[in-house]
Amino acid sequence: MIRIEDLEFRYGEGEFRLRVPELQVEARTATACIGPSGSGKTTLLNLIAGITTPQKGRIVTHDTDVTSLSDERRRSFRIKTIGLVFQEFELLEYLTVLDNIMLPYRINPALRLDSRVRERAISLAEKMGIGDKLGRHPGKLSQGERQRVAVCRAVLPEPVLLLTDEPTGNLDPANKGLVLDIILDYARENDATLITVTHDHDLLARFDTVIDIKEFAVIGEGAGRQGGGTPQ
């Protein structure tokens, strides 16, 4: 479960502020986060993941208060507990598909790379239809294939929380459905909590809950409103 209490966040001295008095996302649910561009959807994901820290308030992710952790511990917590998928895939061009999938195991000693992990990475890639492209570099893959590699990378450490930031934003309709299926299937099969930022309202029916970030964003002093999650 993710619980946010009395959270306030702003970038420097800018006018944008995110104010979340209270928000709760149940474990093992699929939640969509919607809202206009610049309203703070990605910021909310970053806060939940501990990538950025709020000026005020608490974020408890699966019983861990991420706001109280040191930077290094937040990173270790994130790499073990949270899988992240980005709109731009963010694959490393100089690594092969297999190396990209296993990347989390090479950049933090909290995860240990062994033959079992390697076998799991290969079987995951096969399951996602990219098993024959393990030796290729991302530059030689289609958009849909790249995003599948990014999803494999996010789920390989078997995270209990999957945060995906517009994972289908750059995909054609066929790949959009396929990638969303993969993400939702993983979440359901592994009892993971899923929060997905999306602009695509056609996809909302596939989620258990929808958060409208407009409820929390404040542009300019005194212009904001306060709100909470909207169950569907």
Next chain:
Amino acid sequence: MRQTLYLAWRYLSYHRVKTLILLVSITLIIYLPIGLRVLVDQSSQQLTARAAATPLIVGAKGSPLELVLNTLYFRSDYPEIMRYEQVTRVTDADLAIAIPMYVRFNAQGHPIVGTGYEYFEYRGLDIVDGRQLGMLGECVVGSRVAEALDVGPGDFVISSPESVFDLAGVYPLKMRVAGVLGFSDTADDDAIFVDVRTTWIIEGLGHGHQDLSRPEAASVVLTRDSTNVVGSAAVVQYNEITEDNIESFHFHGDISQNPVTAVIALPPDQKSSALLQGRYQGEDEPAQIVRPVNVMNELLGTILSVQSFITAGAVIVGMATLATAALVFMLSLRLRRREIETLFKIGGSRLSVASVMTSEIIAVLLAGVILAGGLTFLTGQFGSAAIRAFIRM
């Protein structure tokens, strides 16, 4: 650490052209000044070793460097010629052993060194095939000459004319190879040694021709009286000295006036050396006496100051290249900011991410150092041989 190095390796091998350029630049930055230093040190050592082993050289007044280079290394234009009486002068002074040197001619690209038997003993040169010089017109060849010309005892080498237009002077002399010297890794390996009188024959100061007193030579005799016989142009001149015709070879004029290029003087002690040097200090003195080691040190001093300039230049270029390499690394980090952010976002530890970036730089630097070290080692091993080969070209 293994994972960090793996990622660094993947990055470097994927960007192999960039990596190669950086590697070559860094290798050259490190190697150029060090390699140059090793090369100069070796050359200096080699040049001074032979010079240090030669106590004194007497020669006609002129360039001391030319005199030393010609006498020790059989290179450069031949120095001012002096008379053979200068050899006798050293001997008569009873202060040193005198070894005549006449290094002027060559045969098929190899210098002909006219000298005496003492030279071989003094330089510690042994015959490994054949025998020592036995008669006028014979030669012994250095090991590299034997190899290059593919000659051995019983074969012949022919002296080269100095000029095709010099019809009256130097003419080719066919010299029989008596023996081959052992390899000494010095200039002696590239030389053809003959008795100094043989060089005079090459120069035309001595010659051999058919005996005009014999009845069969009557047809080439123009006039004959009790003291003189005048032959015609049809008199047969020999261009090879054999046991059959050696008796006909003779020198005209005063032998003491015949030419030599230098005298190597071997005084038995410091005192004799000092006394001998004192005898050549007069203002009207036609000859000079030099200590080869001093001449070579002066030359090396010039080379070393040139080397200092080259080293300074290499250091400046190196610093500029290093600054460029640093800029390349910084720009590369800037270009990879998004990648670094991704690594941070998915949970990469600060240490691991920083290690990946620094490992790449360290790997390139280390590879550069190792390559430069290897090149320096090779320079140390083969540099002097390469220089000698280059000099011989």
